[in-house]
Amino acid sequence: MTDIASSSASVSARRPNEFWISELNGRQWEAVKECDKPLLVIAGAGSGKTRVLTYKIAYLLDHGYRPEEILALTFTNKAAREMNERIGKIVGRERSQGLWSGTFHSLFSQILRMEREAIGMKRDFSIYDASDSRSLIKSIVKEMGLDDKTYKPSRIQGRISAAKNHLLLPQDYAADASIMARDNRDNVGETHRIYAQYFQRCQTAAALDFDDLLLYTYLLFDRHEEIRLKYARRFRYLLVDEYQDTNFAQHSIIAQLTRENHRICVVGDDAQSIYSFRGANIDNILQFHVQYPESVTVKLEQNYRSTQNIVKAANSIIFHNKSQIEKTIFSDNAVGDFIALMPAASDREEAAKVVGTIARLKRKEAVDFDEIAILYRTNAQSRSFEDALRERNLPYRIYGGLSFYQRKEVKDIVAYCRLLNNLDDEEAFKRIVNYPARGIGNTTLQKLFSASREHGVSLWATAYEPDKYGVKLHQGTLNKLDNFCRMILDLRELLSEVGAFDLMLEVIHQTGIKNDLNQEDGPEGESKRENVEELLNSVRAFEQDWLEENGERFVPLTEFLQQSALQTDVDQKDDDTPKITLMTIHAAKGLEFEAVFVTGMEDGLFPGVQARLFPREMEEERRLFYVAVTRAKRFCFLSYAQTRFRYGSLERSEESPFVREIDSRFIREENEMTISTDRVTGTGFKPTLFVAPSEEKGAFPHFRGNERKTPASPRSDTPAAASANSRGRKLSRVSAVCSSVSGSNESNGLSAGIVIRHERFGKGTILAVEGKGDNANALVEFENVGRKKLLLKFAKFKVLES
DNA sequence: ATATCAACCCTTTTT
DNA sequence: GGGTTGATAT
Numbered sequence: 001m002t003d004i005a006s007s008s009a010s011v012s013a014r015r016p017n018e019f020w021i022s023e024l025n026g027r028q029w030e031a032v033k034e035c036d037k038p039l040l041v042i043a044g045a046g047s048g049k050t051r052v053l054t055y056k057i058a059y060l061l062d063h064g065y066r067p068e069e070i071l072a073l074t075f076t077n078k079a080a081r082e083m084n085e086r087i088g089k090i091v092g093r094e095r096s097q098g099l100w101s102g103t104f105h106s107l108f109s110q111i112l113r114m115e116r117e118a119i120g121m122k123r124d125f126s127i128y129d130a131s132d133s134r135s136l137i138k139s140i141v142k143e144m145g146l147d148d149k150t151y152k153p154s155r156i157q158g159r160i161s162a163a164k165n166h167l168l169l170p171q172d173y174a175a176d177a178s179i180m181a182r183d184n185r186d187n188v189g190e191t192h193r194i195y196a197q198y199f200q201r202c203q204t205a206a207a208l209d210f211d212d213l214l215l216y217t218y219l220l221f222d223r224h225e226e227i228r229l230k231y232a233r234r235f236r237y238l239l240v241d242e243y244q245d246t247n248f249a250q251h252s253i254i255a256q257l258t259r260e261n262h263r264i265c266v267v268g269d270d271a272q273s274i275y276s277f278r279g280a281n282i283d284n285i286l287q288f289h290v291q292y293p294e295s296v297t298v299k300l301e302q303n304y305r306s307t308q309n310i311v312k313a314a315n316s317i318i319f320h321n322k323s324q325i326e327k328t329i330f331s332d333n334a335v336g337d338f339i340a341l342m343p344a345a346s347d348r349e350e351a352a353k354v355v356g357t358i359a360r361l362k363r364k365e366a367v368d369f370d371e372i373a374i375l376y377r378t379n380a381q382s383r384s385f386e387d388a389l390r391e392r393n394l395p396y397r398i399y400g401g402l403s404f405y406q407r408k409e410v411k412d413i414v415a416y417c418r419l420l421n422n423l424d425d426e427e428a429f430k431r432i433v434n435y436p437a438r439g440i441g442n443t444t445l446q447k448l449f450s451a452s453r454e455h456g457v458s459l460w461a462t463a464y465e466p467d468k469y470g471v472k473l474h475q476g477t478l479n480k481l482d483n484f485c486r487m488i489l490d491l492r493e494l495l496s497e498v499g500a501f502d503l504m505l506e507v508i509h510q511t512g513i514k515n516d517l518n519q520e521d522g523p524e525g526e527s528k529r530e531n532v533e534e535l536l537n538s539v540r541a542f543e544q545d546w547l548e549e550n551g552e553r554f555v556p557l558t559e560f561l562q563q564s565a566l567q568t569d570v571d572q573k574d575d576d577t578p579k580i581t582l583m584t585i586h587a588a589k590g591l592e593f594e595a596v597f598v599t600g601m602e603d604g605l606f607p608g609v610q611a612r613l614f615p616r617e618m619e620e621e622r623r624l625f626y627v628a629v630t631r632a633k634r635f636c637f638l639s640y641a642q643t644r645f646r647y648g649s650l651e652r653s654e655e656s657p658f659v660r661e662i663d664s665r666f667i668r669e670e671n672e673m674t675i676s677t678d679r680v681t682g683t684g685f686k687p688t689l690f691v692a693p694s695e696e697k698g699a700f701p702h703f704r705g706n707e708r709k710t711p712a713s714p715r716s717d718t719p720a721a722a723s724a725n726s727r728g729r730k731l732s733r734v735s736a737v738c739s740s741v742s743g744s745n746e747s748n749g750l751s752a753g754i755v756i757r758h759e760r761f762g763k764g765t766i767l768a769v770e771g772k773g774d775n776a777n778a779l780v781e782f783e784n785v786g787r788k789k790l791l792l793k794f795a796k797f798k799v800l801e802s
Numbered sequence: 803a804t805a806t807c808a809a810c811c812c813t814t815t816t817t
Numbered sequence: 818g819g820g821t822t823g824a825t826a827t
Binding site for chain 1: 803804811812813814815816817
């Protein structure tokens with residue numbers, strides 16, 4: 001089972017690998033070229049993990065693997081995108097097209113859509129996000145007459161999520177004595193019934209939640225051996241990034257796909273495992289050698305990112321953890337500056353100090369804003385920094401928190417779209433049935449609810465045919481319901497005729513949303529209208545991108561919905577002006593910055609109160625701290641506030657115990673810095689950096705600050721062109737490509753029988769050409785992906801033989 | 803049925 | 818501080 005790569009190497013290697021070797025150190029190269037045995041790469045922070053992954057894929061491509069035979073799984077879209085770009089740079093874009101790379105969730109949801117029949121799902125299933133799930137759980141708790149104090153939706157959601165991550169269906173859950181005992185002990189003994197009901201309701205709504213994307217993929221492969229084999233064979237090589245953060249479900253699916261051939265490479269760092277709260281199981285990485293006894297382990301221990309002081313300080317932090325894989329991370333970079341500790345009297349002062357220091361970093365060290373990050377433990381901490389940055393007119397960008405797609409006005413429009421796409425989507429229905437207000441109130445809804453539960457049909461079904469399900473309503477209400485349903489059905493007619501963008505425009509007009517928003521005045525209404533604009537922009541951008549890659553007449557709404565459901569804040573880019581990054585430490589995983597501020601270093605905040613009593617949680621918090629510090633290339637600051645506003649009132653806090661865990665040789669307090677400069681070497685960090693922020697007034701008189709913000713939307717995360725930009729392409733470039741391609745292809749006079757190579761789908765034979773002008777399209781039979789209809793206006797391919 | 807206001811939780815962390 | 822829920826008036 002280990003012959004393929006080597007046997008085909010001589011045939012297809014086109015490029016000497018010496019060039020690569022110069023780009024890699026010995027260990028990295030070792031990891032790249034080991035393609036026969038299962039490979040575990042323990043990659044310390046900043047040790048070139050992504051480099052190894054990308055070169056390894058390039059190496060595979062050079063040794064007989066076709067792009068579509070490689071599956072590369074990441075945790076974030078950003079990581080996937082970055083990987084794709086870097087591979088494109090190494091082997092050229094065309095040779096990497098067709099690679100299966102992306103997040104677990106997005107790739108699996110694509111597979112589920114392709115194999116929907118096997119699991120009895122319809123093509124246009126909805127994806128419930130966390131708040132949809134929570135709201136569904138909430139209504140179930142209510143319906144079951146349980147106390148929502150003891151059965152707090154978020155708590156139940158956590159349990160259900162954990163169950164799914166352990167591949168436990170409702171019946172398995174109820175049958176598990178230890179789980180039931182635990183639930184009973186915790187006074188939530190009815191959880192299994194909620195879970196069963198939740199599961200059922202998701203099914204009648206044709207909806208999958210995030211965890212279902214994994215669970216159903218597992219079940220698909222488990223119950224349909226032929227399908228599992230199909231994918232196990234298709235993916236001849238499997239790579240997994242951030243393996244320390246995989247949960248049992250992910251681990252199991254990987255096992256399903258590698259059962260026959262063990263061509264797999266996982267990359268991770270146990271010291272950076274920070275998602276155990278989400279079911280991530282560190283044993284997956286620790287037990288890799290047991291799962292694959294013939295496996296090889298490569299440790300990458302040289303850090304190329306940070307100064308020696310930062311690396312050593314980070315080592316001294318993680319040293320306090322008991323359980324870990326033995327390794328010594330070292331750096332050959334400059335010694336660098338001390339980690340700087342910045343105490344502050346209040347959270348406001350903390351923010352002022354941080355921002356003041358940023359201004360100085362920019363001026364004295366020429367660190368640009370996009371090389372600076374302010375990190376914190378909880379999203380709630382962002383506010384004081386926002387205020388301080390706005391006051392100083394410094395550009396920033398917040399990631400996380402209330403993401404764009406979670407705003408009410410945006411969610412409402414998306415909910416309409418979801419309902420059009422999938423009439424059974426219950427959460428979407430609930431959200432918009434009476435928005436804008438049309439007199440369908442709670443009492444009506446309750447009647448529909450109980451009818452739908454009673455008959456096991458969707459809410460839509462009962463609203464559409466109330467009589468059939470014995471719903472008793474006044475004539476007036478019946479008329480209102482009927483009007484609503486007719487409007488939805490009318491809009492639905494458009495699904496097969498127009499693209500996502502046009503459809504959304506129709507929705508906004510026909511449903512009265514536009515009217516409603518136009519009536520709202522004041523800054524809030526203004527900001528809502530802006531957000532709707534942004535939503536439309538992002539749809540348009542998505543369309544541009546999608547049409548180019550898939551030759552179709554228009555973008556089906558369902559395509560947009562699917563990608564937007566799995567899109568996170570970090571995936572969005574607004575414009576190109578450098579901005580200071582504000583995010584949680586979790587969100588910063590995998591990123592790096594010249595200067596990093598780790599803020600809120602307070603006992604009870606970081607580590608949080610809940611962690612203090614449990615050693616295992618303390619270790620996770622400590623790893624989180626380790627992740628935070630190792631994001632920094634040159635400058636790392638730790639700040640804390642002695643008083644802080646929490647839940648609206650002032651609270652006192654002490655310095656985090658983590659601060660004292662750093663070896664004192666690598667850290668200095670702000671005021672100490674001004675005196676002891678003797679150890680300051682390397683990058684030449686001037687002690688003058690630390691001056692009271694008040695002296696910093698007007699540091700950037702010419703700088704044009706943040707765009708104006710309305711109080712209602714103080715954040716600067718605009719997802720305009722999120723999708724198009726997210727692939728690293730500009731709209732202008734897209735259109736340029738389109739025009740040139742369409743010109744050449746049309747004049748080439750394509751006809752049946754001609755063989756082409758498509759950028760993404762590979763080699764294929766044209767079966768038929770039809771249509772004129774913009775609508776000209778070709779039906780092509782591709783070798784690997786089957787039949788596709790390409791819209792010649794957008795399709796990127798070249799003719800091989802005619 | 804809707805609009806408004808007071809009382810009430812609260813905060814980890816995210817695909 | 819902020820968002821959600823519940824009671825109350827219209």
